[in-house]
Amino acid sequence: MLGRKDVLHLKWNRQAIDVVEAQNRIQSHVRLQKSEDLALLRAFGRRLAEDMAAPHDMPHFVRSGMDGFAVRSEDLRGAGARRPALLEVVQTISCGTVPTLPIRSGQAARIMTGAPLPDGADTVVMFEMTEDRELGGRPFVAVKKEVERGKNVSLIGEEIKRSEPLFGIGTRINAGEVSLLAAFGHERVRVFAKPRVAVFTTGSELLDIGSPLQPGKIRNSNFYLLSSLVQEAGGEVVRSAVLSDRIEQAKRAIDQAIGEVDLIITSGGVSVGDYDVMADFFRDMPGTLLFNKVAMRPGSVTTVGVSQNKLLFGLSGNPGACFVGFELFVRPALLAMQGKKDPYPPKFRAHLHGDFTKGNVFTRFVRGRSFIREGRAFVEPVGREQSSVSVSIKDSDCLILIPPGRRGKQDGELVEALKLDVIR
């Protein structure tokens, strides 16, 4: 059995790895979710489980893009205000109908936006450029201008050609995707099943959120934070519990959950404290420890392992560090499980607004806000930068990277940042 000194030695001699290396180690253990067929509107917000191509041309018929007259453009040659082209109106074509007659030289068809062009016609002249006439009791239209051939007409396949790739696997089904899927007749779509997630929060200091405050105790906000983040990332929390600081309880809870869920998240207990139950758990976990220290602040003690082919994330208990750990490691894993090709938060370079002078041995991921002013992109830290300051989570839409070093970064310097998805 290990003495306390030995255990402390293990705790403190963790090998810190780079964030990217940590992400890669996780990625190599990601397994795609099973897929399921859903009715189109129920699939809204989910991710496609297959590549999809256009099953037919769009439009699938030659279509008018305006309310006006379908004509043969050659009939307008030489037309002008003094010498309008006079065309006999031989039919009216409304949307959803099929033209009954071809258009011969000297003829036109009254046509509505979206209606199919009659044979012979190649151009549509909008109503506003025409005048109604009557000659010998028959309806005519006068056009006082030449009109370019093909004007106001959409050709077959002009928007999308048959077999053209539409969506890649892992694409999120947003409103634009729903619209296209509907236009192509997909009543149902094959999407990845939501990752089923267990969330365990650890610590004897945690109160239920309905409880009144007690000295030395805090409410279990991390469970709510993580549940919301999991939901945002397309997963669902199907199991949860508050674990005390007893290792046996943690082992039992994780052991029971692991067969039922696709991924496990814990928060708290990964540090070097005497009661850090998750650090103990990961030290001799059944399975593979991927890492237990990352060269980053906050959340350097973030720990990830794999057991029974399931990823186990040991996030820090500090809300800010828990959040950063989720965004860098858990969200990408959840997105990759749902097929997303590049599941990491998109990186961009922007000007730092204000100084950030605090140095660090590790890269710091500072919760920040981005904005654009006169074509220049800026990021600025939000709130006070302590890993426990939970108020800044709600105000951030990016993580600003401050590289290791003593001096930090100065106002106006270009810094890297990671974009977070936030809707206000």
Add this chain to the structure above:
Amino acid sequence: MLGRKDVLHLKWNRQAIDVVEAQNRIQSHVRLQKSEDLALLRAFGRRLAEDMAAPHDMPHFVRSGMDGFAVRSEDLRGAGARRPALLEVVQTISCGTVPTLPIRSGQAARIMTGAPLPDGADTVVMFEMTEDRELGGRPFVAVKKEVERGKNVSLIGEEIKRSEPLFGIGTRINAGEVSLLAAFGHERVRVFAKPRVAVFTTGSELLDIGSPLQPGKIRNSNFYLLSSLVQEAGGEVVRSAVLSDRIEQAKRAIDQAIGEVDLIITSGGVSVGDYDVMADFFRDMPGTLLFNKVAMRPGSVTTVGVSQNKLLFGLSGNPGACFVGFELFVRPALLAMQGKKDPYPPKFRAHLHGDFTKGNVFTRFVRGRSFIREGRAFVEPVGREQSSVSVSIKDSDCLILIPPGRRGKQDGELVEALKLDVIR
């Protein structure tokens, strides 16, 4: 009764108003939704129906920010590698417990991150800077450095003070908000009820999405587009129908819906075609017509009225124009009904990537993509710019404003753009 010429005169002599004027007219008819109490996690994604302030200080006790030893900083004065301060360890304070003893001069308490500081202590020295000792069978700790008073300690109210404003009415409850609400003990929150919306799509050319293609007909994708957009904006579609081109049917459908829903959207039939049923409907609608022409492309025929205090939006039937009309007018109305303070898509100025040479008499809202490169913000049009090109909806995250004029905008010029909320 009006003859065809009179009707056409009315159709074509619509008075175009500015987008901002149109938005203002709508805004003056927005009424806040009723509110409802929801369990915290069910309120995720909804909007707060009240301003909220912190009910207590956070933290509510003096808290250790590290695993280490709680000390009196004055006891470390003069400490160094050669002459460490030796302090007797009189207790261990884990998270969630309350210290049993005060710390007197010459004493220290072993303390965990998040645990309450004992009386007398003012500073925490992290484990890594200490060495365990034993003197006379009693546990001591050696500290080889002076430590700044207050180091690794969070004071009461340091993150948030009691009564400090937390959230304004209309705030979207994202993960950060959920976390704070949980920390402050809000098991339930008061949010605005989801706006109940009716969506009517018009046109005899519309096929059910499960139907095979027919000549001249298209599938009803706009219903799916609008349903998704409504859901994104926090509403729910509770009524829908496809309307033919018969005015009586449209009147009956809208009349039946208006008592049951908070807002009505139609798509199609607002233009100058012979069968444009919504244009006819709005021409003599019961209630007030707010406008039936907007100085914009696409979607200049977008029409909005108010009847029985409900907003009725007549959007264009072209998917692209329908989308732009939704983003400029319907989404802001839905967000304002849920209390959002500035409900319009945020405006920013960025460099145009590539030329956009097509001029227009009206401001053009071009579906675009934004990106940041080396601190510069760019926008570029997506797809081919025809109002009917539905493929560009899915690829856009902004609308680029091309002001009226002949020459459009050149590569690199600063242009205004409206940010759209998209999660990929």
